[in-house]
Amino acid sequence: MAAATKDDGARVVDLRSDTLTQPSAPMKEAMVAAPLGDDVFGEDPTVMALQEKVARLLAKEAALFVPTGTMGNLICVLNHCRIRGSEVLLGNLSHIHVWEQGGISQLGGVHPRTLKNLPDGTFSLEELRQLVRGDNPHWPVTSLVCVENTHNMVGGRVLPLSWMDELGATCRELGLPLHMDGARLLNAATALGVPAARLVRDCDSVSVCLSKGLGAPVGSVVAGTKDFIRGALRLRKALGGGMRQAGLLAAAGIYALDHGLPKLAQDHAHVRTIAQAVSDLGSKVIKVDLEGVQTNILLLECDLKYVGPEQVCKRLSEVTEEERAATGKEVIVRILPMTASSVRLVVHCNISPEDIPIVVEKLIYVIREFERE
Template sequence: MAYVVDLRSDTVTKPTQAMKHAMVNSALGDDVYREDPTVNALESKLAALLGKQAALFVPSGTMANLIATMVHCNKRGSEAIVGNLSHIYKYEVGGAAHVAGVLLSTVANKPDGTFDLEELERRIRGDNIHEPITSMVAVENTHNVCGGKALPLKFLDDLGVVCKKYSLPLHMDGARLFNASEYLQVPARRVVRDCDSVSVCFSKGLSAPVGSALVGSCHFIEQARRVRKMLGGGMRQAGVLAGAALVALQEVVPQLALDHKRANILARTIEGMFLKSFSVDVENQHTNIVLVTISKDSSLTAEQVLQRLEQVCLAETQGDCKTTNDEGVIVKATEFDPKTIRFTLHREITDEDLWLAIMKITYVFKELHAAEK
């Protein structure tokens, strides 16, 4: 069997041994009655870590973002302003509109994940009877579609000023917040300082099997708890999941720098091939995500490249791509659009896995580039 290096996402990881131990041995209770000691410990720890008053454990990041939207935009006819490339807008199945009745209005994301604050101010609405009421602004950090970029602190500080000026709640989709904290070399609480609410994912980059959390003020979390119940997010003896999330904070967060280092090695390797068909913006590669752009002049598509990366030919098993059992290497990745491929590094990718992936990617990229020529 070929050796598989799965770089599709940092959600494909399995729980660590310490997580499995915690899941079996954590103290349990009914979380809807607020009696699960492990959930309570997780919520208290995360709130303190982010400098907020309280937290709420929920099944997923999508639910966390939806709850935040429903609490902040609690009047029918409200709108939330988000980036046009944000996860809330692109990848949450229109839940804000379908479930919450909230209009998502978009501002254009820049390549670094930020957006123009002057445009944001022009888009804020509230007094005109014909228009929806702007009730929330949301950002994503790190920004997935923009290549795992950490939002600059200066932008977040200036955005906080704008939101306070108009008394608008600021929500951060912090699915990969701790990656941003690692890149910026500041505590996570500094990154979210001006945010009224933050969602954090434990299964995206942190290796826990399930779970996210919503963090904010005590008043906000009390309202969020009610909405969670409405959405079916009350999980009863949820300590079996919260235990793994606690381990993620203790065990995996300190290791995120290794994911970033390996991602940077991969990005620099692809850049160093000097192939006109494939390019990487190494200078702006921040965290554990590597975006490879296929030249617009190339006839290749991301789908074609991904299919080839998952194939093993005889020449590979006899050359530099072979594994110790001579059966070749398969690399899995994700298509972002017809001309963009995403490789995502995570805890389960070792130095050996990275080396095998680099050999395979180098072989395939050179092969496809030569075929085009």
């Protein structure tokens, strides 16, 4: 099967991640116009405005701008786990555990102990209770619980609010602080139709990304009490996260919150359209769990008897001669393998409504092609 794998002349729709967003012209204008100062001296007015804005949004006492979500999570874990040999309890599929290079262990001497993530991103609170260490000199000291909302590895699902309330009560009873990796927290709030502050009411710390679906080019914000943020500031400096005239970047974050946040629901609707089309196809080769489609992430499950994730991604990145003749189009859709049997696509603010039917047509064509093989 001859294939054209180059992008030349083809329309490319890149759904690999919502980190691919490009700043819009108005966002760039806001960045250029931002008043600046030295943030390491605490003198950048635009950084301070962003931090105050996020603290209000999350109903926390204070917030701190950091370069990345990974650094934000690391700062929060290290700030809660000041004693080396501390232990954090977190889901086995969580971003902190799977995708952040074990930084909490490398740099902080913090021991991760995992709970099995359930299909909805939660974990058993009974298992949580069982894993809390007693006072024994042979064991690490259980010091923190971490959750992720939305949960990337289970397809962008939103943690149920009732479960979060129960988790918060359990952590208070156990005397353990609770940190939320809220990289896509605002997607979760949008999906539930509640203020973001409600989702982190029982969290002692939270990190929120500005550089995913909201469209900013760089940056995350961590939030908590004033005392917690004082400690986070020291850790940010130690990790090399002091960025001087960072208002240039903070201005993009402010613009993203003002203009990107109201558009997240559209991203969710686009994903639902794609998922529904795949579901309606009724394919035995590639399937979708419609119940699990809640935000801007979609997982497509491959039946490995017919096709694997790498094959699907490769085929979607090609335009065959047969396809060109049948459709009259040259379309490339970029997605990523996620697990041994699934692929992930992510819709974001740079994907237009006109892109969605094109993606659907390409997916259906490729799925039917695999069915014939």
